[in-house]
Amino acid sequence: MNERERSPIPDGVWIQCGDCGEAIFAREFERTGKVCPHCGRHDALSAAERAAYVLDEFDADEHLSGPLHAVGEIDSFPAALAVIDAESAEVSSGKLFHSVAELAGLLKPLIVFAANGTGAGEESAEPRLRLARALKQLGNERLPYILVVTDGSEEDGYRAFLPPGDIVLAETSRPKPPDNPLESAHPHIDNFLTRHELSETLPKLLAFFRQRRSGDGTRPN
Ligand SMILES: [Zn+2]
Numbered sequence: 001m002n003e004r005e006r007s008p009i010p011d012g013v014w015i016q017c018g019d020c021g022e023a024i025f026a027r028e029f030e031r032t033g034k035v036c037p038h039c040g041r042h043d044a045l046s047a048a049e050r051a052a053y054v055l056d057e058f059d060a061d062e063h064l065s066g067p068l069h070a071v072g073e074i075d076s077f078p079a080a081l082a083v084i085d086a087e088s089a090e091v092s093s094g095k096l097f098h099s100v101a102e103l104a105g106l107l108k109p110l111i112v113f114a115a116n117g118t119g120a121g122e123e124s125a126e127p128r129l130r131l132a133r134a135l136k137q138l139g140n141e142r143l144p145y146i147l148v149v150t151d152g153s154e155e156d157g158y159r160a161f162l163p164p165g166d167i168v169l170a171e172t173s174r175p176k177p178p179d180n181p182l183e184s185a186h187p188h189i190d191n192f193l194t195r196h197e198l199s200e201t202l203p204k205l206l207a208f209f210r211q212r213r214s215g216d217g218t219r220p221n
Contacts, residue, residue: 017041033195035173042173042195045150047083050113054081054199069103075203077210080108086115097127100162104134109206110145114162135163144209148198149189164188167205171198 013026020039029036033053034043047068051058055072068083080103084096091099104110135145147165150172168188173195193201 018043033199035195040173040194042171044086044115047085047088047113050083050085051081053195054111054113054202055079069099071106071108074206077203077206078108079202079206080104080106080110081113082110083113084115085113088115094124094127096162097131101127101131101134104131104138104145107138107141107143109143109209110135110138110165111148111202112146112162112165113148113150115150132163139166142209142213144205146202146205147188166209167191169193169198169201171195 014023015026015029016023017036017038019041020036022036022038024036024038029043034045034049035041036043045053048058051068051070051072054074055070056074056076057072058070068081068085068088070081070083072079072081082100082103084091100110100112138145144167145165147162147168149168149170168190170189170192171194172192191201
């Protein structure tokens with residue numbers, strides 16, 4: 001609520017990593033997207049922090065509550081972001097589907113970050129159909145839908161009721177499969193990436209999809 005400044009952290013402030021106990025310069029911690037430079041622990045990002053980390057520019061003042069929508073650029077590639085953080089993860093599936101469908105309707109490359117537990121609660125056909133239609137329209141425009149499932153506490157396993165995207169990525173600081181609990185919980189995951197790897201991968205994917213879109217649409221692939 002009071003995030004009127006992008007970087008309100010004064011010089012000389014240190015925090016301590018919750019895993020390795022090492023001291024981290026707070027500005028550095030912000031720059032790395034809350035990843036410990038010593039042990040690689042990924043602290044949870046709020047929706048606004050996520051948008052600020054991923055987008056070239058983000059004004060936190062525009063965000064109120066619920067699944068965050070942010071339209072901006074990632075390395076100058078336009079993108080529409082929906083960010084479902086731990087706080088908004090308890091929103092009903094119906095509301096989530098409506099929310100993502102609305103964003104897909106902007107007809108921009110769509111990236112959905114979904115926290116653990118996303119889409120808890122009641123399930124109904126109408127929002128699911130609306131989202132399916134919106135995603136189909138996006139696909140007809142040869143625009144990508146990228147789903148990023150984010151690490152967190154997966155005590156009860158990962159629950160994402162969102163439909164899988166053209167690409168499904170998992171952000172995780174944990175070992176890659178077969179040790180990662182996200183794998184069995186979400187069979188559609190194409191790749192497991194750290195937060196830093198993810199920030200390097202997203203612009204490459206957006207470049208790929210843009211090139212595919214501007215290419216000759218009649219080619220078989
Ligand atoms: Zn650490």
